[in-house]
Amino acid sequence: QVQLVQSGAEVKKPGASVKVSCKPSGYTFTDYYLQWVRQDPGQGLEWMGWINPKSGGTNYAQKFQGRVTMTRDTSISTVYLELSRLISDDTAVYYCARDVEDGMDVWGQGTTVTVSS
Amino acid sequence: DIQMTQSPSSLSASVGDRVTITCRASQGISNYLAWYQQKPGKVPKLLIYAASTLQSGVPSRFSGSGSGTDYTLTISSLQPEDVATYYCQKYNGAPYSFGRGTKLEIK
Numbered sequence: 239q240v241q242l243v244q245s246g247a248e249v250k251k252p253g254a255s256v257k258v259s260c261k262p263s264g265y266t267f268t269d270y271y272l273q274w275v276r277q278d279p280g281q282g283l284e285w286m287g288w289i290n291p292k293s294g295g296t297n298y299a300q301k302f303q304g305r306v307t308m309t310r311d312t313s314i315s316t317v318y319l320e321l322s323r324l325i326s327d328d329t330a331v332y333y334c335a336r337d338v339e340d341g342m343d344v345w346g347q348g349t350t351v352t353v354s355s
Numbered sequence: 356d357i358q359m360t361q362s363p364s365s366l367s368a369s370v371g372d373r374v375t376i377t378c379r380a381s382q383g384i385s386n387y388l389a390w391y392q393q394k395p396g397k398v399p400k401l402l403i404y405a406a407s408t409l410q411s412g413v414p415s416r417f418s419g420s421g422s423g424t425d426y427t428l429t430i431s432s433l434q435p436e437d438v439a440t441y442y443c444q445k446y447n448g449a450p451y452s453f454g455r456g457t458k459l460e461i462k
Binding site for chain 2: 273275282283284285287288297299300333335337339340341342343345346347348
């Protein structure tokens with residue numbers, strides 16, 4: 239079955255960077271875009287951007303421009319979200335999700351990132 | 356950017372009630388609208404896409420409607436397992452903004 243498996247929880251200090259991985263399985267890696275969504279504690283969903291695993295093309299939400307980088311490694315069928323210059327407000331659960339051009343039908347389990355000094 | 360305004364922000368209803376949640380876009384989005392359900396502590400789940408198409412496996416008591424800027428998610432007969440927060444999302448181009456969510460509880 240289709241699954242997206244994300245890397246484990248991270249604790250980072252302010253100013254550091256974090257890199258979260260998302261490994262799809264159960265379908266051809268390059269067939270679908272992957273979206274990244276974050277959820278602050280007790281809050282709603284926030285779209286961060288997408289990556290095209292085939293071309294490596296990306297589109298980032300304006301809020302994260304300059305701090306976010308989405309990449310992929312086709313040799314191991316994995317995509318990555320890197321967020322730099324972390325602040326406490328970046329404490330959140332980060333999700334990857336498969337974009338089937340009509341919504342996001344499969345989501346990763348989420349990765350909790352805690353930013354604390 | 357197109358803003359998505361969802362209402363109400365919270366809702367309490369009785370089992371068996373008909374429940375309606377509204378999502379309004381600041382510009383027309385041509386039915387590129389999805390609804391998600393997120394139960395407490397769980398991952399979001401796609402319920403409806405293209406404004407009115409039920410995702411496979413979703414109970415038929417859920418339905419979506421609307422066009423242009425105004426969209427609605429309806430639960431025809433509320434069940435206890437429907438307690439969740441519901442989000443709309445536009446996907447007619449970046450940014451793929453979400454509504455702020457509607458928290459649904461049982462009265």
